[in-house]
Amino acid sequence: MENSVSELKNYELDYKGKGEDLFGITIVNWLLTAVTLGFYYPWAKAKRLQYLYSNTTLNDEPFAFHGTGKEMFKGFIKALLIFAALYGVLFLFLYLEMPGMGLILFYLGFLAIFPIAIHGAYRYRMSRTSWRGIRFGYRGDRKEFTLEFFKNIGLTIITLGIYGSWMTINLRRYLLGNIRFGNTEFEYEGDGGEYFVMNLKNYFLTIFTLGIYIFWWQKELFEYYVNNLSVHKGKENLEFRSKVTGGGFLKLSIVNFFIVIFTLGLGYSWAFTRNMKYFLSNIELEGNLCLDTITQTEANYNDATGEDLEDALDMDFVL
């Protein structure tokens, strides 16, 4: 054991899915969702996620998604009730002829859904994800995160959006920093100022190059996400390194564009597969973290309300 701490280990992250298989799942999901007038959607989503996770591998061993359609259906109903309650309050105040008050409460409530959704989605997704039978987990505190969220939103509004870069990084640091994989801990070390300068630089370069530079901007965004991420367990560490290139992004986007256009959209599954493959196979892991000695620590959590709220708000899972 003493030895393994200092020794560098080999890690390989990859995506092994095939466009054809994803296409099959997409079509079957589509058919079942259409036939059931939409009710199959949570189950369809579970199947899709199960497929995507199980084809993502670390050292040739797949991840697994254990979420079920039933959980997400229940979550969907709860999310629906939350939205209904929100509109209920609005209409109650309209009925009482206090539209101003009603609108203020409505918007505040609506804004408050965001941190609750993000928090809930992280807890659910992480708890439902595993590798070698060891669950991920999210240890963030809802109240703490909501306060952090409102503090950052407030500052972003006051600074007319400039603080947005800091907000993104602060929230990311909180969310990713609270992720656990068994007894290992994730850490994100981004800095708002650095992120702001990077975006500013890329913004102008993109304008000067009439948009072409956007692929190199994407590359830097991806790098900023990945390169600041690490996993720790005692003295053992695992660092993430991005190998993506601007040229790679350019080629990926152009080829995907043609795949989707020439198949009238049906080729989306192949384009998506190409993305997954490109992103995951271009993340390098370096360090001495022993993958064989991780122990189960995270509790089960099967309330999918946050997940469904996020879905209803059309938010991406990754922040």
Add this chain to the structure above:
Amino acid sequence: MLFKTTARFYDGKTSVPQNIEVFLDIKQDKLSFENGQQKIVWKNTAIKFSKNNNNLICEHGNDPIQQIFISDADFIKKTYPILKSKGHQHWYDGLVNLGFMNHLLIAISLLALIGLSYVYVLPWVAEKAVTIIPESYDNEIGQLAFNEEMLLNKIDSSKTKTLNQFASELKLNNKKKLKFTVVNSDIVNAYALPDGNIVVFTGILNALQSTEELAGLLGHESSHVNNRHSMKMLCRNLSGYLFISAILGDANGVMAIIGDNVNSLNNLSFSRKFETEADNDGYTVLIKNNLNPEGMTKLFTRLKEEETIDIPEFLSSHPVTDERIKEIQKRIKSGKHNTIDNQKLTFLFQKIKE
């Protein structure tokens, strides 16, 4: 039947892979292996079997989840079909394993079905749905669109007055009170809003040469109001949007569609069916008022002259005027009509033309 192979076992407590020997007993429908000193037996009915790349994964339990990974290709080839036949495959996987050609076929059929219901079923349903929407809603959005339009346009008040007099002399078969407004603009156009507001541009008034042409135009536009064509189109667009978003699993932007439509009510392209209906009503107005129905065809000829670009008919939401002229000519030939000179209308028409 007993199958045996080596596998990796994860006990759900640590991430260490444990190499085990697995026995799959088909007859007793169970799976057994030794973990350390302990002999473990799982009932196959309690296991979730799934094939992933080159692995057969056997998942057992909920908290913790225990997994066995079998990579032995020969073993998988022999046992998986048996497991499948014994019902250890989810029906969903059966559908997923139908193969690419079948999936493509399903996709194309679904697309065709969606396309067909979008083109044929949906408009019909949407039009029927209009009857349950109260007329007051027509008035509200019509008024909203009118106010917005008039902010940007200059009203010719004296011509507006004369045009209203002209219209009141006509029997327009209107169910709703109509209000005509003349707007100063070179555009050769007129449009009807659902609340009974009909806006006529000076451009089209200048192009018209006779009383019956104007009467035909007003008859045409009032038909749009009478038949709630705007509302029908709105319902159609909205239901089309809802339909598509239901399929794509996204219901945002409904409000945006309503907003868009309110803003573009004036150039809302009526479907060909609605245009033909309005043309026929315009013709009826001319007959009823003892005006020469040729006014209708003349009106179209004027409009056609103004149209510089030829759009193929199937691309255009407005039927090409040639088609409309032919259809009206057919009606003129088939019916009888008396023409009486209406001095008052002629006088008002001249006044508008000044």
